[in-house]
Amino acid sequence: MDIARTPETPGGNVEMADAAPQPKAPPMIRRDDYRPFGWLVPETKLDFELGLESTHVTATLTVARNAKADPAPVIRLNGDGLEPESVLVDGVPATNWTMDEGDLMLPLTGEAHEIRIATTIQPSTNSQLMGLYASNGMLCTQCEAEGFRRITFFPDRPDVLSTYTVRMSGPKAQFPVLLCNGNRIAVGEGGDSHWAEWHDPWPKPSYLFALVAGDLVARNDSFTTMSGRKVELNVYVREGDLDRTEHAMESLKRSMKWDEEVFGREYDLDLFNIVAVSDFNMGAMENKGLNVFNTKFVLADPETATDADYDGIEGVIGHEYFHNWSGNRITCRDWFQLSLKEGFTVLRDQLFSQDMGSAPVKRIEDVRILRMAQFPEDSGPLAHPIRPDSYREINNFYTATVYNKGAEVIRMMRTMAGEERFRAGTDLYFDRHDGEAATCEDFVEAIEDGAGLDLKQFRLWYSQAGTPKVSVSLEHEGNTATLRLGQVVPSTPGQLDKQPMPIPLKLALFDRASGKHGGEQLVVLDKAADTFTFDGFAEKPVLSINRTFSAPVTIERDVPREDLVFLAAKDDDPFARYEAMQELMTGHLVAAVSGSLGDNDRAAARADIARALGAVIADATLDDLMRGELLLMPGQTHIAEQMLVADPGRIHAEREALKAAVGAVLAEDLVAMHARASTLPFTMDAAGKGARKVKTIALTYLAGADPERASALAASQYDSADNMTDRQGALMVLAGLGTAERTARLIDFYNRYQGNALVIDKWFALQASSLHPQAIEHVKALADHPDFTLRNPNRVRSLYMAFAGNPSAFHAADGEGYRMVADLILALDPINPQTAARFVPSLGRWRRIEPGRAALMRSELERVAAAPHLSRDTFEQVTRSLD
Numbered sequence: 001m002d003i004a005r006t007p008e009t010p011g012g013n014v015e016m017a018d019a020a021p022q023p024k025a026p027p028m029i030r031r032d033d034y035r036p037f038g039w040l041v042p043e044t045k046l047d048f049e050l051g052l053e054s055t056h057v058t059a060t061l062t063v064a065r066n067a068k069a070d071p072a073p074v075i076r077l078n079g080d081g082l083e084p085e086s087v088l089v090d091g092v093p094a095t096n097w098t099m100d101e102g103d104l105m106l107p108l109t110g111e112a113h114e115i116r117i118a119t120t121i122q123p124s125t126n127s128q129l130m131g132l133y134a135s136n137g138m139l140c141t142q143c144e145a146e147g148f149r150r151i152t153f154f155p156d157r158p159d160v161l162s163t164y165t166v167r168m169s170g171p172k173a174q175f176p177v178l179l180c181n182g183n184r185i186a187v188g189e190g191g192d193s194h195w196a197e198w199h200d201p202w203p204k205p206s207y208l209f210a211l212v213a214g215d216l217v218a219r220n221d222s223f224t225t226m227s228g229r230k231v232e233l234n235v236y237v238r239e240g241d242l243d244r245t246e247h248a249m250e251s252l253k254r255s256m257k258w259d260e261e262v263f264g265r266e267y268d269l270d271l272f273n274i275v276a277v278s279d280f281n282m283g284a285m286e287n288k289g290l291n292v293f294n295t296k297f298v299l300a301d302p303e304t305a306t307d308a309d310y311d312g313i314e315g316v317i318g319h320e321y322f323h324n325w326s327g328n329r330i331t332c333r334d335w336f337q338l339s340l341k342e343g344f345t346v347l348r349d350q351l352f353s354q355d356m357g358s359a360p361v362k363r364i365e366d367v368r369i370l371r372m373a374q375f376p377e378d379s380g381p382l383a384h385p386i387r388p389d390s391y392r393e394i395n396n397f398y399t400a401t402v403y404n405k406g407a408e409v410i411r412m413m414r415t416m417a418g419e420e421r422f423r424a425g426t427d428l429y430f431d432r433h434d435g436e437a438a439t440c441e442d443f444v445e446a447i448e449d450g451a452g453l454d455l456k457q458f459r460l461w462y463s464q465a466g467t468p469k470v471s472v473s474l475e476h477e478g479n480t481a482t483l484r485l486g487q488v489v490p491s492t493p494g495q496l497d498k499q500p501m502p503i504p505l506k507l508a509l510f511d512r513a514s515g516k517h518g519g520e521q522l523v524v525l526d527k528a529a530d531t532f533t534f535d536g537f538a539e540k541p542v543l544s545i546n547r548t549f550s551a552p553v554t555i556e557r558d559v560p561r562e563d564l565v566f567l568a569a570k571d572d573d574p575f576a577r578y579e580a581m582q583e584l585m586t587g588h589l590v591a592a593v594s595g596s597l598g599d600n601d602r603a604a605a606r607a608d609i610a611r612a613l614g615a616v617i618a619d620a621t622l623d624d625l626m627r628g629e630l631l632l633m634p635g636q637t638h639i640a641e642q643m644l645v646a647d648p649g650r651i652h653a654e655r656e657a658l659k660a661a662v663g664a665v666l667a668e669d670l671v672a673m674h675a676r677a678s679t680l681p682f683t684m685d686a687a688g689k690g691a692r693k694v695k696t697i698a699l700t701y702l703a704g705a706d707p708e709r710a711s712a713l714a715a716s717q718y719d720s721a722d723n724m725t726d727r728q729g730a731l732m733v734l735a736g737l738g739t740a741e742r743t744a745r746l747i748d749f750y751n752r753y754q755g756n757a758l759v760i761d762k763w764f765a766l767q768a769s770s771l772h773p774q775a776i777e778h779v780k781a782l783a784d785h786p787d788f789t790l791r792n793p794n795r796v797r798s799l800y801m802a803f804a805g806n807p808s809a810f811h812a813a814d815g816e817g818y819r820m821v822a823d824l825i826l827a828l829d830p831i832n833p834q835t836a837a838r839f840v841p842s843l844g845r846w847r848r849i850e851p852g853r854a855a856l857m858r859s860e861l862e863r864v865a866a867a868p869h870l871s872r873d874t875f876e877q878v879t880r881s882l883d
């Protein structure tokens, strides 16, 4: 039954005497309903008496009427699961307060008051990991988006900025380190206890508050800013982890320098602390001066972290650091503006990583993430614009759309303006809105004014959901090439009619004979259809379009295979080369799956693909990092996205068959590439990383064609590995095979790294994502493993996210995979709703899956929806998915 619509839609819920009671839907929050808060809170004083079981909090707020808001006789102080122990107004106990849905409603008569409220919270039972919680004996906080209200009563909304002074006290032995935002201004001790007082001079919203208390050690360093100020830097971890923090610290210093050079942004406190915690719902959090990180994005050494882990750490450290300006100095007016800070900061971290390593490879990786995570969101029931119009639970909107598509939208502005003018736009934005809670509209206006762009129509990218489809055809007559472009922005839930949007497309027209083009051009398609002509082509050129992925769209074109082979080999834009290779393989797989290929056509396509891949292996002008990208097969999600309704079983079979065919044709080339790359010693430079990348890719193709040979090679790569990239790559291939080498290496891996949580996460994930035909059984057994727990989000993700992303297992035709994920959601929801709700989208794709499986997926969603006491998070995702 459709419980989403029943409580809210007028007339949609016909009350019947014998109908089961409907759960009450959490209220819908709407962007249009924004009103400024009636009160300002210039100062906030917090006093924490810390304990794992029980922490006593006294909050003293100075409040004053907000002249820019409607008069508010009652102040609403948000609370979640709190009980006020005492409420004082101007030092006098108040009795006239009431409670409303967890919030404290306090009538105030004057222009300004001091409010003091005491509460007691229980960090050790806080399994949601929002607010103040215990993790491995330490205390830490997570307040974005609405966690602060689980600590004390407060106007917990991003447009209420306050200056915080915080005192915390607790047992010295248990909590030798006491940290908060800003600068430590006083310390003291008495008996077994000690205290510290912190002051943050920068007004901030409550979601940026942070506190950490625990037995931690720090890697210490410093950074001198462009104006010559020395900033103390610390990366705090548990004692045994200190020697795995060097990369994090170096990444932080590189981020600080880069933001000065590229965006002119200087750090604004004398201290910057990072703390790593092992229980964390997300990657990391940008609390002012006290970033809290998931250990996954701090700890690394070559023995335990892969090259991807190293890159991830650099990117996330950069991301959180860059938030200091794009997020903290300028924050969001309300949560609908989340992409203001997240889209912009993702773009900033992407550009940073591009500059630190291989720019084209980073661009390809970012596009792959967008296609894997965001395109399905945009074409499914949870589609929303980068600036949503409504939500029930804001946690559900920390999405690939808000983050990654948000970054693409700003990247398009940068492409249209050029780097220099874009910088003028961002300078103006930082200047104009420093210290404010701003909107996406403020950002667009600043870019318009600063960069000199007209973004009137471009604003549609903020309000329209859905990935535009751009149709492309090229005709040739005489000396003229005519390019016809069309665009359709697909309907999405709640948005049936869409306007055409400006789509900046970088393109080049290649001369077939010379393999050269006369210069890259930028065309902006801003109508439903348009035509562009290009003179001076005696012969029909080869079109390279959406180079560098200049717009987040799907290109639909009928292009001869030989043109793709040409571009894959000759395009001077590395992204376009990758794209041509992907298109070559995707085009074939889509045709093969939809049954439109005869045996001869199939064989011819496979031969062409193998030849193109062989050319990539042989191309001496490529470095291995890029070679690896060109050799990657398109993921199953990407292939499924090309079809209206997909059959995961058939896609999997065709994709594996192509892999096997290529592996057979190129066996000797792949083995030679593996041997050549294996001679390189371990280094962290591009050559070293590239060598490791192509080694494992070679194994994956070989595994499809000749499992015994691949297994032997993988086992030897595993046994001789002196780094985690090689070892994990080899084990990934072995985990998918039924050979003798598999079990021994899996046991060895576990024994070798037992006790190292981040590596044991990999051990779970490798098995859950494996191609092994019994992967489902393995996942069930792993769920009963003593190291598995629903209380640690990293562990849950390592088993179940990996499983939900493993098409052959998750989409088992009998629906067992769907049942397992629904069971997980139901078991996890009462413990950690935020993480539980993140598993819903995998089942929510049912409309795009063949009818047999679709019915099974839907019925699992219905089973979840029917459960009593669902969290707001899961309720919203499940009901939207069933709508």
Ligand code: 0A1
Pocket: 142, 143, 144, 145, 281, 282, 283, 284, 285, 286, 319, 320, 342, 398, 834
């Ligand atoms: N602002 C953080 C993301 C984040 C959001 C919510 C969290 O709470 C569970 C934690 C982190 C970022 O973009 O890094």
Ligand code: ZN
Pocket: 319, 323, 341, 342, 345
């Ligand atoms: Zn962020």
